[in-house]
Amino acid sequence: MMREPQAYDDIPGTFVFDQERSRRGYGINMFCMSLMKAENRKAFKDNEAGYLTKFPLTPEQTDAILKRDYNRMLELGGNIYFTAKLGATDGHSFQHLAAVMTGSTQEDYAKMMLAGGRPIEGNRSKSGKNEPKAKSRAKAKGRKKR
Amino acid sequence: MARIIAGATSSHVPAIGAAIDNHKTEEPYWKRVFSGFEKSKEWFAKTKPDVVIGVYNDHASAFSVEIVPTFALGCAAEFPPADEGWGPRPVPVVKGYPDLAAHIAQSVILDEFDLTICNKMEVDHGLTVPMNLMMGTSNGGWPCPVIPLAVNVVLFPPPTTHRCFMLGRAIRKAVESYPEDLRVVIFGTGGMSHQISGPRAGLINSKFDKAFLDDLVRNPKRLTKIKHVDLMREAGAEGIELVMWLVMRGALDDKVNEVYRFYTVPASNTAVGHIILENKPKKSKSSRKKK
Numbered sequence: 384m385m386r387e388p389q390a391y392d393d394i395p396g397t398f399v400f401d402q403e404r405s406r407r408g409y410g411i412n413m414f415c416m417s418l419m420k421a422e423n424r425k426a427f428k429d430n431e432a433g434y435l436t437k438f439p440l441t442p443e444q445t446d447a448i449l450k451r452d453y454n455r456m457l458e459l460g461g462n463i464y465f466t467a468k469l470g471a472t473d474g475h476s477f478q479h480l481a482a483v484m485t486g487s488t489q490e491d492y493a494k495m496m497l498a499g500g501r502p503i504e505g506n507r508s509k510s511g512k513n514e515p516k517a518k519s520r521a522k523a524k525g526r527k528k529r
Numbered sequence: 530m531a532r533i534i535a536g537a538t539s540s541h542v543p544a545i546g547a548a549i550d551n552h553k554t555e556e557p558y559w560k561r562v563f564s565g566f567e568k569s570k571e572w573f574a575k576t577k578p579d580v581v582i583g584v585y586n587d588h589a590s591a592f593s594v595e596i597v598p599t600f601a602l603g604c605a606a607e608f609p610p611a612d613e614g615w616g617p618r619p620v621p622v623v624k625g626y627p628d629l630a631a632h633i634a635q636s637v638i639l640d641e642f643d644l645t646i647c648n649k650m651e652v653d654h655g656l657t658v659p660m661n662l663m664m665g666t667s668n669g670g671w672p673c674p675v676i677p678l679a680v681n682v683v684l685f686p687p688p689t690t691h692r693c694f695m696l697g698r699a700i701r702k703a704v705e706s707y708p709e710d711l712r713v714v715i716f717g718t719g720g721m722s723h724q725i726s727g728p729r730a731g732l733i734n735s736k737f738d739k740a741f742l743d744d745l746v747r748n749p750k751r752l753t754k755i756k757h758v759d760l761m762r763e764a765g766a767e768g769i770e771l772v773m774w775l776v777m778r779g780a781l782d783d784k785v786n787e788v789y790r791f792y793t794v795p796a797s798n799t800a801v802g803h804i805i806l807e808n809k810p811k812k813s814k815s816s817r818k819k820k
Contacts (some may be wrong), residue, residue, distance in 0.1 A: 396727050396767050496795040500732060
């Protein structure tokens, strides 16, 4: 089924965890929540695919979890505070996950943060309709480091 | 009569808690963050509130996706630190103030804010990190009781900025009708700009943050008009936590004194914003009667 379009779908690189995603992603988030317990972390690590059959997941969701495709998990209804528990189970820091989701190395991601983070200029709107009108001329200038 | 004397806002980045717990506060990266809260700790120690109301959000610790209350008020006598997957934070149990919490519930629900009452609740870094930043590291227990108010900002949509501001107003009214002579401080936590999910993760918008801080002091009504979509666009998907600051602001006077402000980028993935606002001292008894 197609997703009902939302105004915030225009924000680039963002999967808002809304009611529709929450309903569809219930299994992903309940799976991630189960990883709060040490015995569950062990059971999952021993047999990942087998462990996942205990949760109501679509084949796509199962695939995204097994492949650690974090963006796909978010798109299919996972929430970052939950999927971070899967990252922790794999022994990864949060910054590692952030780097993976942004398609960069952890080192480059950390450097970007220290330099003031990802700039808002050019990252507001997919369609370009929601860039500020008068100020958009200053785009090139806005790219410089803070 | 109890009254709200001041409010403070602060980010609640989990890595700040980890830096405290692992004794890394003197490392240059973290010292930049912690040095910004030295004055705040002094202010808190000098102000010595009797109770703090802590507006924060849970991060898949006490609440999963099974039950998602929009506003959940902690009415218990104590709130243990939650196990967030690597054991509970080594901080003391948070002591509540059940009588005042019950009074607030009784009052604000009749003022049409349908709170969820939590008589058993664990609290995560969302509450305890700001407590550390304002109160210190608390080896011998926290300096005062804290009433936690958990706001859903994880599952969209969270309550609007306007709704949060009006809840602050209702909380203030509730506090002021409580007979015990208590000096209450309210914390709004979370933010500022950050996005930790998806390909846009790492977003920081300092210009937006600084304008938000200015408006929080002088023009909070403007903030009550911000739509969620614009808040997420400008401050990041998780920057929507800023709605919680409006509960704090709503509980204060229209005109406040700005006592202190601090802003730095980054702490982990987040812009850290912090402000302390005080209500102006009340005039003599006779002028108060006129109201």
